[in-house]
Amino acid sequence: MEAVIKAPAVMLGPTKSIMRVNGATGVTILAFTITGPGGGPCDALEYGVRVDGGGSADILGNHITQIRDEPFSGCQNGVAIRVGRQFEGLLVRPGL
DSSP states (O other): OOEEEEOOSSOOTTTOEEEEEESOOSEEEESEEEEOOBSSSSSSOOEEEEEETTOOEEEESOEEEOOSBSSOOSOOOOEEEEEOOSOOOOOOOTTO
8 A cells, every 4th residue: 555645735935845855865755646736726836756956766656646736727837756957046136
């Protein structure tokens, strides 16, 4: 039987992911049900699993579902698994 990891009613922080591997290496995520939905109308839940900060993970045999907002709102977000990203959209102010 799989363990179920469910999104909380309110997602905090900039990543809005149910599971996050941030900088850790050699992580294995195996045989979980990772499920939403997010608890808001727009941008409530972005990722089921997010690996960033130079981290690495083997993500095997999981059921990742309902990575979306509730209710549906027309916002086009919700990614099951995201691994890495070159640019994170950091704000840089002129003159700083």
